[in-house]
Each structure stands twice: as C-alpha cells, then as structure tokens.
Amino acid sequence: MSGPQDDVIGKAYDARLMRRLLVYLRPHLPAVAVAFVVIVAGALVELAQPWLTQRAIDTYIAQKDVDGLRWIATVFFGLLVANFVFEYVQTVVMQTIGQKIMRAIRLEVYGHLQKLDLAFYDRNPVGRMMTRVTTDVDALNDLFASGVVTVFGDVLALVGIITAMLWMNWRLALVAFVVLPGILAATQWFRTNVRESYRQVRGLVAKINAFLQEHLTGMSTVQLFRQESNAFERFDRINRDHRDANIASIFYYALFYPIIETMAALSAALIIWIGGGWAGDGVVSIGVLVAFLQYARRFFQPISDLSEKFNILQAAMAASERIFTVLDTPVAITNPTNPPHPNPTRPVIEFDHVWFSYVDADGEPQWVLKDVSFVVQPGQRIGIVGATGSGKTTILSLLMRFYDVQRGRILVDGVDIREMDLAMLRGTFGLVLQDVHLFAGSVASNIRLGRDDIADEAVAAAARAVHADAFIGRLSQGYATEVAERGATLSVGQKQLLSFARALAFEPRVLVLDEATSSVDTATEALIEDALKVMMQHRTVVAIAHRLSTIQDMDRILVLHKGELRESGTHQELLALRGLYFRLYELSRVRENIGS
Amino acid sequence: MRRALSRLLPYVRESRRAFIIGVGCIFVASVMQLASPWVLKYAIDGLISGASRGCLAGYALAMLGLAVVDGGFRYLMRKHLIGASRTIEYALRNDYFAHLQRLPLGYFQSTRTGDLMSRATNDLSAVRMMIGPAVMYFASTALGFVIALAVMFSIDARLAWIALLPMPIVSVATRYFGKAIHDRFERIQAQLADMSAVVQESLSGVRVVRAYRQEDTEIARFRRSNDEYVARNRGLIRLQAAFYPSLTFCFGVSSLIVLWMGGRDVMAGTMTLGSFVAFLRYLVMLSWPMIAFGWVINIAQRGLASWGRMIEILDTAPAIDDRDARPDALADGVKGDVEFRQLSFRYPPRAGEGADDAAPMLADISCTIAAGQTVAIIGPTGSGKSTLVQLLPRLHDPAPGTLFVDGIDVREIPLARLRGAIGVVPQEPFLFSDSLAGNILFGFDPVRDRARVDAAAHAAGLDADLSSFPDGYQTVVGERGITLSGGQKQRTAIARAVAADPRILILDDALSAVDTQTEETILRRLREVRRGRTCLIVAHRISTVRDADMILVLDSGRVVERGTHDELVRRAGLYARMDQQQRLEDELAAS
Incomplete structure (x- = not known):
C-alpha cells in the first residue's frame, strides 16, 4: 500500500x-x-x-x-x-x-x-x-x-x-x-x-x-x-x-x-x-x-x-x-507550444527506426523494440503478431505517446508526435485494450465517457454495430443500468463488446486494437469476431491480432520477434515464407483445437 | 445481547481480581475527591469567622492530603482496570487467531482478508474500550455522581433541585450529539471510500483515461466527490461546533442559578459563604459525569456491535476437522497408497447462489496409485487439476468413501497424521518473511539443521542461486529482505516440501515459473527424492510429466485420457495435441 x-x-x-x-x-x-x-x-x-x-x-x-x-x-x-x-x-x-x-x-x-x-x-x-x-x-x-x-x-x-x-x-x-x-x-x-x-x-x-x-x-x-x-x-x-x-x-x-x-x-x-x-x-x-x-x-x-x-x-x-x-514530479510528456500542421499527403503512421526501452537505467538499456520501421497508409489494415514479450503492446503504447521513444521517431500525418498537440494525437486513435477498464456509472456513460456531445442515438448506434445492444437490452435499465464496481456484474465478453462500442462512438480515424486472448463462451466469441469485422470496415486499423480470422484479412501483417520486425507481408506471402509467421500460425491452430 | 455478553464473561472472570480492586479504588478515590470541597467550605467559613493561621494551614494540608490519596487510588484504578482490559484484549486476539487457524481453505477463499484483519484490530479495540475505559468511567462517574448529589442535597436541597435542572439536558444532549456525530462520521467515511474509489479507478485505468483524453472528465468527477466530501465534513463541523459550547452553556446556566439564588441565600444568612463556594465546586464536579454517561453509552454500543462481529467469526464451526477420525488409523505410519474412488466434487455454493448453479469441479474420478509411483495430472486451465490434489490433504473435504490413503478413507485419518505424511508444493508458493532456511525447515524441525537445508535446496535446484543471496540461506525473504523471483519462490517451496520428508509428495504446477533448463535439472534431482515416495505432479508442460508412471489427462473435471507418455502420444487425442503445441512453442522460442 x-x-x-x-x-x-x-x-x-x-x-x-x-x-x-x-x-x-x-x-x-x-x-x-x-x-x-x-x-x-x-x-x-x-x-x-x-x-x-x-x-x-x-x-x-x-x-x-x-x-x-x-x-x-x-x-x-x-x-x-x-x-x-x-x-x-x-x-x-x-x-x-x-x-x-x-x-x-x-x-x-x-x-x-x-x-x-x-x-x-x-x-x-x-x-x-x-x-x-x-x-x-x-x-x-x-x-x-x-x-x-x-x-x-x-x-x-x-x-x-x-x-x-x-x-x-x-x-x-x-x-x-x-x-x-x-x-x-x-x-x-x-x-x-x-x-x-x-x-x-x-x-x-x-x-x-x-x-x-x-x-x-x-x-x-x-x-x-x-x-x-x-x-x-x-x-x-x-x-x-x-x-x-x-x-x-x-x-x-x-x-x-x-x-x-x-x-x-x-x-x-x-x-x-x-x-x-x-x-x-x-x-x-x-x-x-x-x-x-x-x-x-x-x-x-x-x-x-x-x-x-x-x-x-x-x-x-x-x-x-x-x-x-x-x-514536484516533473511532467515528462508535455504539449508542444507551436505544433506544426499535419501534412495530409503523408502516411497516417510512420515508425522510423524506433528503439525503446522501459528502464532508463544506467548501463545498457534493455531494448524492448529494436530499430522498428514501418508505414501505415490511410485505409490500410495492419496486423501485428508475435509471441508474448515480442514488443507488440509497446508499439501501441508508443503510438499513443504513453512513453517517448529513445531513438528514432514516430510520425503521424507527417508530424513527429513529440511535436504534435497531445489531444489531437490521441484523438486520432480509438484504442481498445486487452483488459477492459470500466468506470463507475451507467452503460451509456461508459460508452461516451466524458463526451457529452455524443448523443444517445450515437451511443446506441455504436452499441448496435458491435452487437452489444442485445445484452444491454436485457439489463434491468438498458443503457441507464449502473455498472457495478469495475464491471463485476458483466461477463468478460460483454465488457469487450462495451469497449468496442466506446471506440466506435468516438469515431476515430484510426482504430488501435489489442485483441484480448481471454477465453469467452462460443456464442460471445462469434459476436466478438463479427463485431471486429464491422469495426475494421472502411477504417485505418492497427491491430495486435490473435485470432486466425482477424489475421487473414489484413492488408499487411507485421511479425515481431524479440523486439525486432522480422517479417512483413500478406497472410499468403508470409505463409509461403515458411518462417516465423508460419509457425505462429500452426501454433494458433493447435491452440484453437485444444480449446474447442 | 445477553448471549453475546455471556460469551465475554469467562474472559472477565479471569481478571476479576483486577476488576474488584479497580472498582474498590474508585470508591475510595471518589470519597476523597468529594471530601475536598467540604474542607473548602470549612476553610472559607473559618476565614470569615477569623480562624487562626494554624487552623487554615490544617485545612490546606487536608486538601493537599486528600488530593494525594485520591491521586494514589486513581493511579491504582487505572493500572488495574485498563491493565485488565489489555489482558483481555490479548486473550481475545489469541483465541481469535487460534480459531482462524482451524478454518479450512474454502473459508479464506470466500472471506476477504482485510475483513478478518479489521475484526482482530478495529473491532477488538472497540470491545476493549467497552470492557476497560467504559467500565472505569462508568463506575467512577456513577459513584462520583451519587456522592456529589448526596452532599449537595445535604447542603441545600432546594438549591440542589433547581441547580440540577439543566443537567439531564446535558446527558441527553451528549447521547444525541454523540449518535448524530457518529452517523455523520460514518457518512464522511463512506464518502472518503467513494473518493478513494474514484482515484483508484482513474489511476488504474490511466491508459484509457489518456487514450480517450478523459483527464478533464476525471478531474471533474473527482471534484464532485471532493466537494461532497467537504460538504459532509462541514455538516459534522456545524454539529461539533454546537455540541461542546452547548454543554458549557448548560453548566454555565447551573452556575448562574447557584450564583443568583445561592447568593441571595447567603445575603439572607440562610447559607454560609463556605457552603456557597463548596456548592459551586460540587456543581463543576457533576458536569463531568453528565458528559461521561452519554459517552459511556456510545462506547458500550459500539463495543457490543463489534463484539457481535467477532462472535460471528468465533462461531464459525471449522468445516474440516477430526470428527470422523479414528485415533488408531495409520498409527504405525503411512505407506503411500492412494486411491480415488468415483470421486466427484463441487465447491459449496456461495451466498446467493443455488446449490445447482456451480458445475461440478470434478466428476467420477477413479484412479489407484501404488506407493512409490509417480502420477502426473495434466489438462487445460480450469480442468480441476489443482482441486484434485488439494483434496488429498483435505484442504477441501472429499465426500466419504471416495478418497483413500493406504485403503483408509482420508476422513478417518487424524488430520495431523494425514497432513504429516504429505508434502505439498502449492501453485502459488507462499513464503513467510523469515530466512530462506526458516522457510525451508518450516515443516520440520525448529532447530536449524544445516545439512537438511542444503540437501533440500540442492534437490530443488535452489543452490544454483545461492550466490545471489547476500546471507546465503539465512537471507530474510520479503519486505525488508530480498525479493525472490517467481522461480526462486517455487524452488524454495519445493525444498520445503522435500525437507519435510513426506511419504506423499504433491507438486501442484510447481515448475511453471522456471525455465525449461532449470526444470530439467530439478526433475533430474527430484528423481532421487521421488524414489520410494508416492508423487503427484500437476503440470501445464509436457516436459514436466513425460517420465511419470502414469499420466491423467483432465478436461472439464473428467479424466479423458490416461496412460504413459508414449501411449498417449500414439492415441492422437488431447494429450498429443498439447504435445504438438509444446514443440511448436519450443521451436519458436529457439528461433
């Protein structure tokens, strides 16, 4: 304590x-x-x-x-x-x-x-x-x-x-x-x-x-x-x-x-x-x-x-x-005074030789990301795969500027994110995390959060789009139902659907998604899978993917391994390589087999 | 309430000598205290009638003497009564802990630790206040009250009646304000909890808050909670601000009555000036009992409520005990045969759940393990592996006739004997803030036995890390000592189980936090230890179970496959798929 x-x-x-x-x-x-x-x-x-x-x-x-x-x-x-x-x-x-x-x-x-x-x-x-x-x-x-x-x-x-x-x-x-x-x-x-x-x-x-x-x-x-x-x-x-x-x-x-x-x-x-x-x-x-x-x-x-x-x-x-x-703790990540204007002709996201380590201690840093570079064009859907500890989640954290990179730089709309207005940067993305965080308050307020300009209809539309409306309708007071402490009364799957609705309601230009691995029952699983598809339509997406179905449709898949970007390409291209991706793919098929 | 109090009686009886002496002291002290204004009365009357200096010195000495004797007896009163309450608190806390030690694992899984702790501290402290300070203040105020009243009436009954008019108001006010203050205080505490929850929620969800730019919303939410907290506090402030001055006011009115009416009596010559001054002094002495009465009632109420909460725990019957045990069962030692016979198990339903809500954790498990055999249990998360091995040392109770050791139902074996024959390495090893050696010898001999520590640590592969412990095995674990890695904790727990030299060794997923290489070393060394002992190994990894005599594959509480590693791989079922997965993972890690 x-x-x-x-x-x-x-x-x-x-x-x-x-x-x-x-x-x-x-x-x-x-x-x-x-x-x-x-x-x-x-x-x-x-x-x-x-x-x-x-x-x-x-x-x-x-x-x-x-x-x-x-x-x-x-x-x-x-x-x-x-x-x-x-x-x-x-x-x-x-x-x-x-x-x-x-x-x-x-x-x-x-x-x-x-x-x-x-x-x-x-x-x-x-x-x-x-x-x-x-x-x-x-x-x-x-x-x-x-x-x-x-x-x-x-x-x-x-x-x-x-x-x-x-x-x-x-x-x-x-x-x-x-x-x-x-x-x-x-x-x-x-x-x-x-x-x-x-x-x-x-x-x-x-x-x-x-x-x-x-x-x-x-x-x-x-x-x-x-x-x-x-x-x-x-x-x-x-x-x-x-x-x-x-x-x-x-x-x-x-x-x-x-x-x-x-x-x-x-x-x-x-x-x-x-x-x-x-x-x-x-x-x-x-x-x-x-x-x-x-x-x-x-x-x-x-x-x-x-x-x-x-x-x-x-x-x-x-x-x-x-x-x-x-x-007196200084605020490490601050807003720049004169943010430059975004350049619409540039890619949405560029990772330019990014190195990152969580511990800023003396001596040799423990690199979590090593010299990672990639580009995301508008409308592209990018999947990131890799074993546990390969640095996938870190990429998302850096993109949101939760941390600043040590070497290299990250550009959004052609602007180094360290020179960008923080609210503008974060407003570009709709983030869905593995562990859903719910706040005390109603279901609706958990979808719109503090944005009172999101109307009830928009909240409901977002919930409908991700199939959350069905279970919300069954709650005693629908959208007005109070969520118990940390969502204790909702199932894991329901909480995920809620967080999807939240991301959609904010209408982000880029959806940033850390797909949850936790097991849910088959009916909810089908709902979630379908909701993911809906969310990714007509949108720029960066997703850490675990499900085969999510991975296969991606425009490009990045394979991370021990902090390095090792392979990149479409599902078919990567399978043909018979490298890391091939084995990850095999493994996930076996896993799904055991699960069923 | 009477029942609750009667539960307290044996403790009070233990200290009855102290209580009797303490109350006796109060009696003497009260008489002394109340005699003092009486002396004052004679002194002042003596002054007016022109008493000699020697006579005045006598009065002065008498007053001082009374104060000294009074103080002496109050010293003894406090020593005995408060001391007794500390002794009782000590005994209650010991009994409370001893009782908790008899409750089964299931109880601690369904009860919050913080709740149990708060009863041993906050509630117990309220109970002590009831049997210590409350008794002391009650006795001393009651005696003081009665004597002062008697003296005042003997001085001037009419004046006493009138002067005492505002006094009951004081007692009622103390009682009313005390309760209102307590209620508002509770509301403040509730709001504090709410405010803490807002902070906790927002800080633990810091990623979402930042990503969705909710900082201002969160600050506004906090501001509301903060404002409400302050508003509730101000409600209490107004109450408290009115409370103490209103008591002062009541006493003041009494003094005023005496001043006015007594003053006229003195003028009329019906009352001496000495009586008048003494009367005023008695009035001041009465004010304290008036406050104390209301206060004592509040303490007693809180103490009773707390005692009720403690009894709730003390009355929880231990669900697992020796009620079915035969004292002679396995008296000559345990061989190590284990048999599960059509064993099914479901956790007792929690409050609010029906009996059928919980699916059975284990269903129809049968398996015979001969002494000295190693049996591995493997299966997906939630398949019931841990529950199965937890039944053997009766951390949960199996149904009668379903689980046997050496052919005897485990429920019929005395608990100490049963557990003494079993060494368990639990899934989440628990180490106490003691030295490593102390943690390893935990289950064996309190006398430090170096050779045994070394041997056990070697078998568990802990010796490889010895150089990283500043004081070797004497290094203290936890808070003020070193923090162990998950793998080190597991190996310490293995060493602990090995050091206990059990007939049956249970490893409940005990190698999950060590890397494959270390695992191999430990398994190789344990082979020596396992010789002649029955061994149950729960595992996630194929590598851990490969060379077991028999492997049980559990899925949703049922045994779906059984056999040796080679047999199961050939069968191409669940086990074979897990084997394949493991190999893929190993390959990936190596690339």
Missing part, C-alpha cells in the same frame, strides 16, 4: 515546507482574521467568569445588594451566550478553512496525477498515490484547523489568566504560580513518554497486522505443514509485546492525571493557607480568594493544548513532504 518512506517521522518544523504550506492559507485571510478576533474575544469571556464571581461575593453579597447581584447574574448570562457564539463561530470558521484548503490541495495533487506519464505509474503503485490524495492530505487538516491559529488562542488564554491574577493581587498570584513549573515539567514528561510509547505500540500494531496479513493469506501452507502451534507461538509473542507495551504506557496516564490534580490541589492549598492568612489581615478579599481558586484550575488546559501542537506539526511536516514530492 505504502512505501517504507511513509513510516519515517521527520522533524517537527521545516521552514521551507511551512512557507509553502502557508501559501494555501492566503486566500482565506479574511476568514482567518474573523477567527482571530473570535478567539481573542472567547479568551476574554473565559477570563471574565471568575472575576464576576469575585465581584459578586466581595461587592454585592457582602453588602447585601440584591440589585447588584441581579446585574452580575445578567452579565453572567450574557457572557454565557457570548461564549457559546464565539466558540461556535471559531470552530466553524477554522474547520471550514481546513476543509477548503484540503479540498484545494487534493484537487491540485489529483490534477497533477492526471498529467503524469505512464512511466510514473509503472514506478509508483496506485495504492501509494491514493494515500497521497486521501490520508496524507487529511494529516494537514489538523495543522490548518486547530494548529496555526489556535496556538494564539492557547497562548492568549495562558497570558490572560496570568495577567488577570497579577492584576487582582500580584502577591497572591506569585504564590499561586509556584505550581506552574511543576505543571510544565509534568506535561513535558508525559508528552515525551507517551509519544515514545505510542510509537512503540504503533510499531507493534503494524507487526500484528503484517503477521495476520501474512498468515491469513498463507493459512493453507501453515495448515498443510501443521505449523499451527508454531505460528500461534509467534503470534502470541507479538500479541504479548503489544499488551505489555500498552500496559507500560498506562503508567504515564495513571500518574500524569493525579499529578496534575495534586498540583491544582497544592495551588489551592497555598491560596487558602497563605492567602487566607492575608485575608485575615485584610490584604485580600474573600472574593479574590474564590476567584483565584477558580483561575488556578485553568492553568492546565492551554499548557496541555500547546504541547499537543507539537505532534500535529510533526505529522503535517511529514505528510506535506510526501505531497510536495508528488507535486
């Missing part, structure tokens, strides 16, 4: 990455400003409550002023409502910013993935790219939604509490602050240890998963060799380690919360003892004592929140590093 580099936990702050990330915040600056204001206001409201209690006790209750108390109660209620509103607005604004930024980043990554060439996908498994678009982007959410801006909120709350206490009574405040270093130290100790033990536990969970994955997949091997108890012992060891690591981590939680509670109690005890003494001397009022008792309990939250930001930052840095790596 994901490469080993996914596990690496990097540093918590990287200025280069951070600057690049903050760019995404720029379009939301007004919203950020709103959030900032609300956070400040919210922090002030939070601060006001203990102070109100102090006023109520010292000024109004002590002086038996019922109206004053009513006034305090009204203000108190107003603050409650304000607090509700501020907190609500803050959450909605910040989280929405986070979501919008993630939406933008996802779209950017995905848009870039749509531009990258096939070689990129050969190197990078689809699963890994999915992680980039989903999980990695999500890791950035915390950074924007609860990281950057709320840090100010936490700092503000802490500073606010300290200031309010100092302002009410600086001497008593200093007494209460005695516990602050303790709280800081305990929090730091806790975070460090929990992070470490969490890392251990996560490693063990990964081990459990890997073990299960491996042993569930290979269960029959375990059973055949009666290794159940052996495997169980190994599982038990990992499982035990996991349990022990978890039990060890309980220690930190079990100790941390009581420590914080004890700190709070210590602070309260000091306020009662020392402050109480001063109250007897008239230095502090009872109300201030009560307010202090309330403030002292509020130290902890902002400190804890701040220390958590460290983890958020670390995760975001690691994720953004991976995302930017994808975004």
Whole structure:
C-alpha cells in the first residue's frame, strides 16, 4: 500500500515546507482574521467568569445588594451566550478553512496525477498515490484547523489568566504560580513518554497486522505443514509485546492525571493557607480568594493544548513532504507550444527506426523494440503478431505517446508526435485494450465517457454495430443500468463488446486494437469476431491480432520477434515464407483445437 | 445481547481480581475527591469567622492530603482496570487467531482478508474500550455522581433541585450529539471510500483515461466527490461546533442559578459563604459525569456491535476437522497408497447462489496409485487439476468413501497424521518473511539443521542461486529482505516440501515459473527424492510429466485420457495435441 518512506517521522518544523504550506492559507485571510478576533474575544469571556464571581461575593453579597447581584447574574448570562457564539463561530470558521484548503490541495495533487506519464505509474503503485490524495492530505487538516491559529488562542488564554491574577493581587498570584513549573515539567514528561510509547505500540500494531496479513493469506501452507502451534507461538509473542507495551504506557496516564490534580490541589492549598492568612489581615478579599481558586484550575488546559501542537506539526511536516514530492514530479510528456500542421499527403503512421526501452537505467538499456520501421497508409489494415514479450503492446503504447521513444521517431500525418498537440494525437486513435477498464456509472456513460456531445442515438448506434445492444437490452435499465464496481456484474465478453462500442462512438480515424486472448463462451466469441469485422470496415486499423480470422484479412501483417520486425507481408506471402509467421500460425491452430 | 455478553464473561472472570480492586479504588478515590470541597467550605467559613493561621494551614494540608490519596487510588484504578482490559484484549486476539487457524481453505477463499484483519484490530479495540475505559468511567462517574448529589442535597436541597435542572439536558444532549456525530462520521467515511474509489479507478485505468483524453472528465468527477466530501465534513463541523459550547452553556446556566439564588441565600444568612463556594465546586464536579454517561453509552454500543462481529467469526464451526477420525488409523505410519474412488466434487455454493448453479469441479474420478509411483495430472486451465490434489490433504473435504490413503478413507485419518505424511508444493508458493532456511525447515524441525537445508535446496535446484543471496540461506525473504523471483519462490517451496520428508509428495504446477533448463535439472534431482515416495505432479508442460508412471489427462473435471507418455502420444487425442503445441512453442522460442 505504502512505501517504507511513509513510516519515517521527520522533524517537527521545516521552514521551507511551512512557507509553502502557508501559501494555501492566503486566500482565506479574511476568514482567518474573523477567527482571530473570535478567539481573542472567547479568551476574554473565559477570563471574565471568575472575576464576576469575585465581584459578586466581595461587592454585592457582602453588602447585601440584591440589585447588584441581579446585574452580575445578567452579565453572567450574557457572557454565557457570548461564549457559546464565539466558540461556535471559531470552530466553524477554522474547520471550514481546513476543509477548503484540503479540498484545494487534493484537487491540485489529483490534477497533477492526471498529467503524469505512464512511466510514473509503472514506478509508483496506485495504492501509494491514493494515500497521497486521501490520508496524507487529511494529516494537514489538523495543522490548518486547530494548529496555526489556535496556538494564539492557547497562548492568549495562558497570558490572560496570568495577567488577570497579577492584576487582582500580584502577591497572591506569585504564590499561586509556584505550581506552574511543576505543571510544565509534568506535561513535558508525559508528552515525551507517551509519544515514545505510542510509537512503540504503533510499531507493534503494524507487526500484528503484517503477521495476520501474512498468515491469513498463507493459512493453507501453515495448515498443510501443521505449523499451527508454531505460528500461534509467534503470534502470541507479538500479541504479548503489544499488551505489555500498552500496559507500560498506562503508567504515564495513571500518574500524569493525579499529578496534575495534586498540583491544582497544592495551588489551592497555598491560596487558602497563605492567602487566607492575608485575608485575615485584610490584604485580600474573600472574593479574590474564590476567584483565584477558580483561575488556578485553568492553568492546565492551554499548557496541555500547546504541547499537543507539537505532534500535529510533526505529522503535517511529514505528510506535506510526501505531497510536495508528488507535486514536484516533473511532467515528462508535455504539449508542444507551436505544433506544426499535419501534412495530409503523408502516411497516417510512420515508425522510423524506433528503439525503446522501459528502464532508463544506467548501463545498457534493455531494448524492448529494436530499430522498428514501418508505414501505415490511410485505409490500410495492419496486423501485428508475435509471441508474448515480442514488443507488440509497446508499439501501441508508443503510438499513443504513453512513453517517448529513445531513438528514432514516430510520425503521424507527417508530424513527429513529440511535436504534435497531445489531444489531437490521441484523438486520432480509438484504442481498445486487452483488459477492459470500466468506470463507475451507467452503460451509456461508459460508452461516451466524458463526451457529452455524443448523443444517445450515437451511443446506441455504436452499441448496435458491435452487437452489444442485445445484452444491454436485457439489463434491468438498458443503457441507464449502473455498472457495478469495475464491471463485476458483466461477463468478460460483454465488457469487450462495451469497449468496442466506446471506440466506435468516438469515431476515430484510426482504430488501435489489442485483441484480448481471454477465453469467452462460443456464442460471445462469434459476436466478438463479427463485431471486429464491422469495426475494421472502411477504417485505418492497427491491430495486435490473435485470432486466425482477424489475421487473414489484413492488408499487411507485421511479425515481431524479440523486439525486432522480422517479417512483413500478406497472410499468403508470409505463409509461403515458411518462417516465423508460419509457425505462429500452426501454433494458433493447435491452440484453437485444444480449446474447442 | 445477553448471549453475546455471556460469551465475554469467562474472559472477565479471569481478571476479576483486577476488576474488584479497580472498582474498590474508585470508591475510595471518589470519597476523597468529594471530601475536598467540604474542607473548602470549612476553610472559607473559618476565614470569615477569623480562624487562626494554624487552623487554615490544617485545612490546606487536608486538601493537599486528600488530593494525594485520591491521586494514589486513581493511579491504582487505572493500572488495574485498563491493565485488565489489555489482558483481555490479548486473550481475545489469541483465541481469535487460534480459531482462524482451524478454518479450512474454502473459508479464506470466500472471506476477504482485510475483513478478518479489521475484526482482530478495529473491532477488538472497540470491545476493549467497552470492557476497560467504559467500565472505569462508568463506575467512577456513577459513584462520583451519587456522592456529589448526596452532599449537595445535604447542603441545600432546594438549591440542589433547581441547580440540577439543566443537567439531564446535558446527558441527553451528549447521547444525541454523540449518535448524530457518529452517523455523520460514518457518512464522511463512506464518502472518503467513494473518493478513494474514484482515484483508484482513474489511476488504474490511466491508459484509457489518456487514450480517450478523459483527464478533464476525471478531474471533474473527482471534484464532485471532493466537494461532497467537504460538504459532509462541514455538516459534522456545524454539529461539533454546537455540541461542546452547548454543554458549557448548560453548566454555565447551573452556575448562574447557584450564583443568583445561592447568593441571595447567603445575603439572607440562610447559607454560609463556605457552603456557597463548596456548592459551586460540587456543581463543576457533576458536569463531568453528565458528559461521561452519554459517552459511556456510545462506547458500550459500539463495543457490543463489534463484539457481535467477532462472535460471528468465533462461531464459525471449522468445516474440516477430526470428527470422523479414528485415533488408531495409520498409527504405525503411512505407506503411500492412494486411491480415488468415483470421486466427484463441487465447491459449496456461495451466498446467493443455488446449490445447482456451480458445475461440478470434478466428476467420477477413479484412479489407484501404488506407493512409490509417480502420477502426473495434466489438462487445460480450469480442468480441476489443482482441486484434485488439494483434496488429498483435505484442504477441501472429499465426500466419504471416495478418497483413500493406504485403503483408509482420508476422513478417518487424524488430520495431523494425514497432513504429516504429505508434502505439498502449492501453485502459488507462499513464503513467510523469515530466512530462506526458516522457510525451508518450516515443516520440520525448529532447530536449524544445516545439512537438511542444503540437501533440500540442492534437490530443488535452489543452490544454483545461492550466490545471489547476500546471507546465503539465512537471507530474510520479503519486505525488508530480498525479493525472490517467481522461480526462486517455487524452488524454495519445493525444498520445503522435500525437507519435510513426506511419504506423499504433491507438486501442484510447481515448475511453471522456471525455465525449461532449470526444470530439467530439478526433475533430474527430484528423481532421487521421488524414489520410494508416492508423487503427484500437476503440470501445464509436457516436459514436466513425460517420465511419470502414469499420466491423467483432465478436461472439464473428467479424466479423458490416461496412460504413459508414449501411449498417449500414439492415441492422437488431447494429450498429443498439447504435445504438438509444446514443440511448436519450443521451436519458436529457439528461433
């Protein structure tokens, strides 16, 4: 699913990455400003409550002023409502910013993935790219939604509490602050240890998963060799380690919360003892004592929140590093700026001494195609035959410019395809692949794909031409029937017919076909064969052919062998040669014999 | 539900000491915690009446002492209760895995591995939350709640009634919001799955997308899914944004009531200022249980649902076991005679399919193999070759009276004894992330036995590649070690089967990934190994089966031809055509 580099936990702050990330915040600056204001206001409201209690006790209750108390109660209620509103607005604004930024980043990554060439996908498994678009982007959410801006909120709350206490009574405040270093130290100790033990536990969970994955997949091997108890012992060891690591981590939680509670109690005890003494001397009022008792309990939250930001930052840095790596992958196959005009007098396709290798590694390249040259005139039907691994499919991939050739060149309408507009080049061809790829959506949308200008009638006509209309008509909702995930409800043959219809509906000038070898039932086989004939009528065709019937009618057949173009000619000419083609032909006859 | 919980009881009983101690600690801690505001009440009243410094110091010390004792007992509570839940999680996971080990191949073919894994991790974790944290929070909040309530009523019953009015709202709100948040979260997860599917579909179909210039269509499709995902997230955001502030608001209203009414009582002299402050403090203490109750219910619900999913698996009876076995069957060792007697086999129908939908995989197979003979099975893809040999070690169960080893129905031979006599090299060899030697000795002796590894590796032709393994046979396979080629994997699997020294050796298309030359070497070396052992070879290539004592040609689950290589070639049937094809292919490859 994901490469080993996914596990690496990097540093918590990287200025280069951070600057690049903050760019995404720029379009939301007004919203950020709103959030900032609300956070400040919210922090002030939070601060006001203990102070109100102090006023109520010292000024109004002590002086038996019922109206004053009513006034305090009204203000108190107003603050409650304000607090509700501020907190609500803050959450909605910040989280929405986070979501919008993630939406933008996802779209950017995905848009870039749509531009990258096939070689990129050969190197990078689809699963890994999915992680980039989903999980990695999500890791950035915390950074924007609860990281950057709320840090100010936490700092503000802490500073606010300290200031309010100092302002009410600086001497008593200093007494209460005695516990602050303790709280800081305990929090730091806790975070460090929990992070470490969490890392251990996560490693063990990964081990459990890997073990299960491996042993569930290979269960029959375990059973055949009666290794159940052996495997169980190994599982038990990992499982035990996991349990022990978890039990060890309980220690930190079990100790941390009581420590914080004890700190709070210590602070309260000091306020009662020392402050109480001063109250007897008239230095502090009872109300201030009560307010202090309330403030002292509020130290902890902002400190804890701040220390958590460290983890958020670390995760975001690691994720953004991976995302930017994808975004920074250069697009290898690009559109030329000034594409020359096609020359209608030239052949449709020319392969001019083409050499190609998939691996662009150092040393001697592994040539898949060696010095291949051929020409396709308008209206010609060309068949390509050859054993597995002879390079047939590569010819099609190069023609579509999925890859660029290393030596030689490919011309379409007299223009080097590397100088041609990509959309124009690919629009020339209708490609049918061996493995049919269907998309989630209706049957009709799988035929017309994104081309809404292809009318329903055209879709139906294409389907009719390739005999797909019969089975589509039997589907519950005809053309509107939803295709299940990857076409699971359709047979292999039906999927092929659909892909034929798709190619026809696009009305390409050149049909490019990689005939499927997979076996289908005889009735469908007959349909497919006939559909192939229909498609090839009055059209330029380049087809990798497996069926005898398809091969024989071709205007010319190219025989590829180990990357070289070895023979070329009509069916009869090639048979007369008694060379490679002759043997391939024999072989396919024997194969069909076994199949029937 | 009661049945489900009773299944959990034995595990809980194992740790009952920890549970009893843990709950006892909660009791002590709760009393300590709730005594603290009481001290505060006396301290403040003492302040007003001008108590001495020594007296205040006493109160302060008492508060600190209570906090320390409270903390100590909470430490013990967490240690015992959460520790117990980890112990139970461990036991459950072990039992779960042990149970899976008893399920037959067919079960794993019809169940997604990811699904089984998620029950051992996600579901189990939800179950643990139910028996650990949920129990702990429930006990501590229930006790705290009752005591705080009692104290508040003893201070001022009327004020307590009024102040507590908003509180039930909190519990209901937690419960309601918790459920709504959970539902929306599920909808977000579903949309995330949808978005992942769009990405997966478009990236795996990259050729079609490029060829048909669908990049913009795909981006638009992704944009829609992305937008919906964000929209669902924003629905959750609004809910969460309202949830926590509304709890704060409810507590605030309670405080306000106390401030207003209690304040007037203090003015009227019917309540002391100390009681007033203590009362406020108790109110704050009550807020946590109110949140926790709703939370505990949600955890318990999720835990129960997860436990139900786990029970589903734990209750799957192993389809293949020793129920028909006779303990004394073949107790003196296995000779190696094998007989198929009019054997037919069809896979059990999947859910939604009728019993007759599946055509029989094998029909009316009869064949007698004497100990020491080599029999090859050949035929087109899907003809049932693999299924036939998988029946022998009972990876699938044959019908009674159709398959015999040494004249005894395989169902009557204890499974361990039967499988112990058979060495299988499966079609897709499975290697574990262990050293090569560990993989080869897998079926034999846990003590590393060098000579045996060398001999088996030699027989399998693996020794030819020895120089390419950085640590020789100690090289670790897979993820962090080297990646083996298909042919190397197959040869390792052959070595594993050879090292197990079985009476019956089964090669299930085990040479498909090696080239013809290597195949020849391996076959030559295996000739030595095969001596005195019964051997079943499934193959695609004629070259693999040529010198078998007998060749069965399978087509659509039936034996259509049988005989030696020469006999079958002379017959000019299916086998002869396959032979011809093979020769043509060889010629082509050579040219």
